[in-house]
Amino acid sequence: MSETTARGLPQSIDETLTLLTEGGYVADRALATVLFLSLTMQRPLFLEGEAGVGKTEIAKVLAAGLGRRLIRLQCYEGLDVSSAVYEWNYAAQMIEIRMAEAAGIHDRSEMESGVFSEKYLIRRPVLEALESGIDGPPIFLIDELDRADExxxxxxxxxxxxxxxxxxxxxxxxxxxxxxxxxxTNRTREIHDALKRRCLYHWVDYPDAQRELEILARKVPNANATLAKQVVTFVQKLRELDLFKAPGVAETIDWATALTALGKDSLDADAVSDTMGVLLKYQDDIARLEDGEGARVLEEVKAS
Structure with missing residues (x-):
């Protein structure tokens, strides 16, 4: 049973928006609309966007807000049925067979009916998701489907x-x-139309500056107001550059948290240089900022 008291599904877009907001997720009306329709129509919600924009968090907030179990299937290359759906407990089955033989049972069909029962079935996420709890059907998160094989x-x-x-x-x-x-999906490859047709689709984009500032206010409430505004402005400007991997919302939150832990009330050149590894994850991007791009962006932030 979920630790959160189960509640009914939202009955309107506004209620859906409230559910997300209460869970600490700052969403726009477009996302709330498609989520409400997905819940109402009982259709899977297909969320596409860059890594770190908050796609996975939507499922987590939904599970907490509705008081449902969250079952997560993390996809990866080589994921197969035994890892994702089910497998048999072979060790326990072998013990059952040895015990049956010791008891003088040699009938093959009788033995098979005994060992191939739900008692020995190990349920993986897909099969678990088909079983409702006392709090209702679970939230089934199929995360980063583009990483799995076709x-x-x-x-x-x-x-x-x-x-x-x-x-x-x-x-x-x-x-x-x-x-x-x-x-x-992070769109590292295209998902087939046959699967997409079964879903309602929404592209989760980077938030605008105002919404990202609201996110920081919720996720890093102890951050200085000036620092938070400068962090958001800096990150927004970085996303305009041709970086190998632009920072997502998760990196913005981490950076603001790190700077606050260092006692910073505003951005300065040393703070930016010393903490770039929190914001950017590729050396080429970090080197580009250290070669002067970072100083230029910081000047623009200070001037704004």
Missing amino acids: AFEAYLLEVLSDYQVSVPELGTIKADEPPIVVIT
Whole structure:
């Protein structure tokens, strides 16, 4: 059972916006609208955008706000059915077989019916997501689907079409009530149209300066107001540069937290240089800022 008291689904876009806001997620109305429709229509929500813009956080806030279990399937190259859907507890099955033989049971069909039962089925995230708890269907987060192989993506079609999984030894396991599905992708590769058609789509972009400032106010409330404004302005200007990886909202929060921990009330050249590894994750991008680009951006921030 969820640690948070279960609550009903939001009945309007405004209620959806309130649910996100209460969970500390500063969302625009477009996101609240597509999320409300996804919940109402029982359709998976497909969230696409750059890494670090807050796609995964939406599922977490939704689970906490609704008081539902959050089941997360973290995708990666080579993800297969045994890791994502189910596998059999082979060790326990072998013990059962040895015990049956010791008891004089040699009938093959009887033995198979015993070892291939749900008692020995290990449920992985996909199968777990098909089982509702006393607080209702879970939130099923399929995170970074673009990292998984196309073969696994194709396997998900059955799950997202009929919310069921076929287990050869047991038959078809179907959800009594569909889970709330959130799929995220960083667009490192294109996801097939067949899967996208089953979802409602939303592009999660970097927030504008005002919304990012609101996010900092919630996530780093002890940050100096001047520092927070300068951090947001600096990051917004960095995203205009042709960097290998522009900083996301997660990096903005980390940077403001780090600068606050260092006792900074405003940005200065030393603070920027000393903490670039918090904001940027690639040496080429850091080197570019150290070669003068950072000083120019800092001057613009100070002048604004």
